């Protein structure tokens with residue numbers, strides 16, 4: 402909520418009031434798949450309202466497993482997850498799923514209606530929206546991702562970049578508080594990557610982005626968390642993580658050839674490292 406302090410400028414929506422719980426609170430989260438494979442061993446992670454955080458780690462570290470707990474697709478074996486103070490569990494699942502929007506890596510997992518507009522309307526219609534209210538919600542979500550002109554097109558006729566933005570619109574139509582993106586930049590061309598970044602930077606949500614694309618993490622997320630050995634192994638400013646070659650090597654993270662991460666550091670960072 403946006404507030405106007407007496408005599409002052411309106412506060413941005415992302416500034417938390419002291420009474421507001423964090424967007425995401427994961428505490429002591431442990432999880433094993435039914436085949437017995439234990440992936441998470443006690444994850445602790447708090448994300449404040451309006452923060453943008455990159456979730457990093459090598460293949461198989463458990464990043465997707467962790468984010469699937471945020472909207473209750475997976476159930477914690479031990480520990481708990483809270484979204485805006487509300488515990489993720491059977492009782493409040495519909496509200497949790499409204500609060501947490503998950504955008505999967507493959508947009509085709511989220512687009513299944515004959516037209517883009519119908520796909521975007523699907524979630525809010527399930528919430529009970531109808532008529533002008535539903536149309537306004539769809540308009541708003543399509544405009545946010547720059548697809549207003551594509552409302553009546555078949556999703557499978559869109560480019561990958563457009564389909565990924567359409568999948569994002571299906572989630573934005575629910576007005577989520579937390580947006581979780583699984584590898585949003587994968588297979589996008591440079592223009593598609595930039596367009597998506599511009600959209601994401603303009604959203605007023607808490608953002609958690611799973612990615613192997615470290616420059617994208619840097620561009621979008623001031624904070625990064627590295628999942629390692631089933632727990633949060635590293636948590637800090639993205640620019641400092643990326644400027645630490647030993648840390649990157651330890652977690653099998655690699656920057657593109659020629660990317661000068663040391664140039665990211667400020668004088669105060671250099672003094673600390």
Ligand SMILES: Nc1ncnc2c1ncn2[C@@H]1O[C@H](COP(=O)(O)OP(=O)(O)OP(=O)(O)O)[C@@H](O)[C@H]1O
Nearest residue numbers: 434436438440458459460461462463464465466467
């Ligand atoms: N349904 C499942 N049943 C059993 N094991 C699974 C299942 N899904 C994932 N795993 C295992 O859990 C581990 C973590 O997988 P997860 O997909 O969460 O990792 P990740 O960090 O997202 O990897 P990537 O970067 O490759 O997407 C892997 O060893 C994977 O094989």
